[in-house]
Every structure is written in C-alpha cells, then in structure tokens.
Amino acid sequence: MARDPRKPLDTWSHLLASVRHAVPPIHPAATPFAVAGVGLGVLGWKWSWLRTLGFGFAAASLFFFRHPGRIGPDDPRAILAPADGEVCVVDETIPPADLGMGSDPLPRVGIFLSVLDVHVQRTPVAGIVTRVTHTSGRFLPADDPEAGDANERTCVRLTTESGAHVGVVQIAGMIARRIVCSVEESQRLERGETYGLIRFGSRVDTYLPAGTTPLPVVGQRAIGGQTAIGTLV
DSSP states (O other): OOOOOOOHHEEEEEHHHHHHHHHOOGGGGGGGHHHHHHHHHHHHHTHHHHHHHHHHHHHOOOOOOOOOOOOOOTTTTTEESSSSSEEEEEEEEEOOOEEEEEESEEEEEEEEOOOOOOOEEOOSEEEEEEEEEOOOEEEEEOSSSSSHBBBBBEEEEEEOOSSOEEEEEEEOOOOOOOOOOOOOOOOOETTTEEEESSSSSEEEEEOOOOTEEEEEETTEOOOOOTTTTEEOO
C-alpha cells in the first residue's frame, strides 16, 4: 500500500490547530514588553540568571496580555461583565459626574482584576459611545471601597438603541497606573467588543440603568464578555 505523502502535513496541521486553540491570542500592547524581555535574554545569553530573567519577563508579558475570544449569552438584553476578575462591589451609589448619568443612585457592579486575570475590557452592551472622560486621581489599592471615587479613572458611557445608559469606569490601582481606552464619542460598539486595557492589577465598575437588578454577588468570579451582570429592562 502506497504511503500517502499528505499525511505528515495533515498531522502538522492538526497539531498547529490544537496549539492555536489552546493558546489565546495576545493583545498588541504586549509587543514592547515581550521584545524587551527577549532582547534582554539574548544580550545576557552568557549569564544564565540574566537569560532566565529576560525570557521569563517575556513569557510573563505574553501571559498578562492574553486576549481570549469570548461568546456571550444568547439573550440580547443581557448586560455582560466588562472584565475578568472577582466581583468586589454590588450596591447602589451615585455614579461619577464624569459619566453624566445623573445624581441619583444607580446599581453598580465592581470587578477587581488581579495580576493573573485577563486585563482587556469589553463593552457590556451594544450601543453608541456618548461620553468618554479621563480624570486624574489617587492610586489607592483597586479593591479599596474608596477607589471608585478617589483613583485615576476613565469613564465611558454607552447608549443603547432603546435609549438606556450603561456606564463603565476603568479604575487605576496601586500598581496599575496605565489605563488604555481606545474608543471615541459617537463610535458604535458591539456587545463584548474589546475597547480598553489596564496594566497590572485594577478595577472596573459598571453602572446599570435604574431599576436593573444586579445578578452577581460579592466574591463571585466574572468572565469578561461572557458573564451576565444584569438584564436590560
């Protein structure tokens, strides 16, 4: 029986497909960190400790900036978690004035991101960006109850087709001091679309429309772009 010359190619194709499935994509923000780590490892090749430090830093950067694909629930009314992490706040409070969502308390769900969590942010609903503001502030630990009002932050307000407003606040932490927000006012975003990133441990608060019942509880793990935190009325 003749040997099929295509079989090795098929085997490699299946292997590469398995690797691509197992290893999530990497956010472009990882590039300078990974390149610096590899460069350090190459330059320090003669010294094992420097080589290990460089390549270890590159690997850690790729891990930190991983950007896995996510599929949300079928219900189009579901409001999705904007970030991976532990739910640290579920309450009602007056939203930051930066959001322009009024002075009445609104339901809030806060998610704390450790350095081990995926750090991209995703839109909780589909809609038009109707406000983007950045406010300088302090750098309290991100899980501190006062961090939402006192820390440096970037606020994004989304307006759905039905006219509902949902606010998302990226909050800097004690270590996370670089907030990236890549959207502009009047831009349309789909639900679950990646719109930002916070480097090295942080928090993201979501302000829900009045009358919305938050679904998660404090201590629960949330998955950005997948876990429902509320339902549009």
